[in-house]
Amino acid sequence: MARERQLPQPAQLPRPSRLSRRTLLGGAAATAGAAALAGTAASPAAAATREADVVVIGAGLAGLTAARDLVAAGKSVIVLEARDRVGGRVVNLPLANGGVTEGGGEFIGPTQDRIKALADSLGVGTFATYNTGKNLLYKDGKKTAYATDGLLGSVPPIDAAGLANAAIVQATLDDLAKQIPVDAPWTAAKADEWDRQTFETWLRANAVIPSAKFLFDVACTSIFSAEPRELSFLFVLFYIAAAGNETNVGTLERLTETANGAQELRFVGGSQLVPIKLAATLGDRVVLNAPVRTIAKSGGKYVVTADGTTVTAKKVVVAVPPPIAARITYDPLLPASRDQLTQRLPMASVGKAIAIYDTPFWRADGLNGQVVSDTGVVSSTFDNSPPDASYGALMGFIEADEARKYDGASEAEVKAAVLKDYTTYFGAKAASPTSFVLQRWNNETYTRGGPVSIAAPGVLTQYGPSLRTPVGGIHWAGTETSVHWMGFMDGAVRSGERVAKEVLAVL
Ligand SMILES: Cc1cc2nc3c(=O)[nH]c(=O)nc-3n(C[C@H](O)[C@H](O)[C@H](O)COP(=O)(O)OP(=O)(O)OC[C@H]3O[C@@H](n4cnc5c(N)ncnc54)[C@H](O)[C@@H]3O)c2cc1C
Structure with missing residues (x-):
């Protein structure tokens, strides 16, 4: 579903009028942008031409952060x-x-310092993800509620042999991750060995008890x-090593946990x-409604052509x-x-389904809304209710094979x-649900x-x-380029900060 075209901004947010097309797109660009919205191509004659020190492509967290830092350094940016x-x-x-719910990136946690600092600087507060009560394990057709404050944390209650096996596998993954230089994983001593196998191959050899493999x-x-089976073990x-900051090496636990983990706040x-x-x-x-089509080098400069704006x-x-x-045309090639890299980093497959109820009724049953x-x-699943619990929201991830299975299904079927x-x-x-x-x-x-591009062996x-x-003068940002919290909002912000420094050093 092309949500970006269908959804107005939530009423209680700063209205898009504050970022309105009138504000963001001047004159001819606005006309062209409107034409693009209506699905018609903007005529080249109507395109606005602007000049800047730096043009940033993409107004996600990475692009916006890069623009913020470049502007702060006195550069002109579009x-x-x-x-x-x-x-x-x-x-x-x-x-x-x-109310409002989040369709994409949502949670932050410890060591995600840069997204937290950015939110703080903008006056966007945080609250704890609802995590009171028991988790649910649904396995082999049986439902088991289990506490998450015991020795095992949020590890589901599988058989003892599986738990013992899982503990060893987890410790091994964390140990091996410590051997990864996050700024150049391909230089790890065993990079070649690890990049020859999928995570599936490695798990089959190490998570030998079926419940642990599960x-x-x-x-x-x-x-x-x-x-x-889609992922290189390297x-x-x-990714585990990157789930930390400059002083805390990443761990699998920090990736998976709610309390003290990436889903904490x-x-x-x-989040938007x-x-x-x-x-x-x-x-x-x-400038909104401006999909970039070409980046062409001309003399010592770059001409970036988007619908409605050059x-x-x-x-x-x-x-x-x-x-x-990779869908942008580069001239020269x-x-x-670089091109083959982008041919080989596909996006994973994900959807989010949020059901809204009058109340978060599962809380009265002693459940925190989290299911495995x-x-x-x-x-x-997660309890995505607002902080005042004025209504209930159950959010579920639709992922990997399941997401692909339902790609072509109608919304009613999903x-x-x-x-x-x-x-x-x-x-x-x-x-x-209501x-x-x-x-x-x-x-x-x-x-x-x-949520992120993934790499096969x-x-x-x-x-x-x-x-x-x-x-040349083309620099790469985006969460996929981050050495910490790659794949997360924090990684996006870090990549924007890094690329701004990189560009300032050569401008
Ligand atoms: C379902 C889901 C759940 C997630 N959950 C979490 C979470 O809980 N916590 C967390 O930290 N992270 C989460 N993430 C990941 C997080 O959202 C991303 O890592 C982060 O937002 C990426 O930011 P970015 O700026 O690097 O890229 P993007 O957000 O992808 O920004 C790129 C921008 O470029 C624009 N663009 C694309 N092509 C062109 C073009 N040709 N011309 C102009 N513009 C273009 C796009 O429209 C987009 O605005 C989740 C992601 C998803 C999808």
């Missing part, structure tokens, strides 16, 4: 954004009850929205408030996911290594499948999947160095 909104993989979806399969789809170790008013407020500080430097700039920052960056399941279109799962997990009351919101990233024109060792290496 941000070209394809959608009619900012935020990219971070989007607030309005609810019929006047735990890592679920962890894998929850973290990457990809199946273990990539998985890098949420943003008051919804962060890019919306950030874009507001940039004013008419941000920008001439000394430097270009491309802050879009790698496979989406990019080096083969071995079946269903949704096998992982809704029926999701509510069947929610009813299995939370009882009959879950069958009748409203239902679905966000399918695989079908979004300017993202085509999520052979990609990092053969092409990794091209991830961040600038090509």
Whole structure:
């Protein structure tokens, strides 16, 4: 579903009028932008031509952060954004009850310092993800509620042999991840060995008890929205290593946990408030409805052509996911290594389904709304209710094989499948939400999947160095280029900060 075209901004947010097309698109560009919105091509004659030190492509957290830092350093900047909104993989979806829910990036946690600092600077507060009560394990057709404050934390109660095996596997993964240099995983001593196998191959050799394998399969789809067979083992170790900051090496636990983990906090008013407020500080430097089609070098400059707007700039920052960056035409051609890299970093497959209820009724049953399941279109859920619990929201991830299975299904079909799962997990009351919101990233024109690009065997060792290496005056940003919290909002912000420094050093 192309949400970016369908959804107005939630009523209680700074209205898009504050970032309105009138403000953001001057004169001819506005006409062209409107034409693009209506699905018609803007005529080249109507295109506005602007000039800047730097043109940034993509108004997600990465592009906006880069623009903020470049502007702070006194440079002129224009941000070209394809959608009619900012935020990219971070989007607030309005609810019929006047509330808001999040269709993309949502949670933050410890060591995600840069997104937290950005939100603080913009006055966007956080609150704790609801985590009181028991988790649910649904396995082999049986439902088990379990406490998460025991010795095992949130590890589901599987058999003792499986738990022992899982503990060893987890410790091994964390140990191996410590051997990964996050800025160049392809240089790890065993990079070649690890990049020759999938996570599935490694798990089959190490998670030998089926219940332990089940735990890592679920962890894998929850973290990457990809199946273990899709991922290079080196990539998985890098992702674990990157789940930390400069002083805390990443751990698997930090990726999977709610308390003390990546799912610990949420943003008051919804995560998209962060890019919306950030874009507001940039004013008419941000141009919406401007999908970039070509980046051409001309003399010592770059001519970046978007629908409705052409920008001439000394430097270009491309802050879009790698496979989406590959859809832009480059003149001259990019080096083969860079192009082949982007051919090999597909987006994973993800959707989010949020069912809204009058109350978070599961809380009265002693449940925290978090499920781990071995079946269903949704096998992982969270309580996404607002901080005042004025209504209930159950959010479920639709991931990997399940997401692909439902890509072509109607919204009604997905809704029926999701509510069947929610009813299995939370009882009959879950069958009748007051409203239902679905966000399918695989079908979004300017993202085509999520939450992140993934690497199969052979990609990092053969092409990794091209991830961040600038090509002439073209510099690469986006969460996929971050050495910490790659794949997360924090990684996006870090990449924007890094690329701004990189560009300032050569401007
Ligand atoms: C379902 C889902 C759940 C997630 N959950 C979390 C979470 O809980 N916590 C967390 O930290 N992260 C989460 N993430 C990941 C997080 O949202 C991303 O890592 C982050 O938002 C990426 O930001 P970015 O700026 O790098 O890229 P993007 O947000 O993808 O921004 C790229 C921008 O470029 C634009 N664009 C694309 N092509 C063009 C073009 N040709 N011309 C102009 N503009 C273009 C896009 O429209 C977009 O606005 C989740 C993501 C998804 C999809």
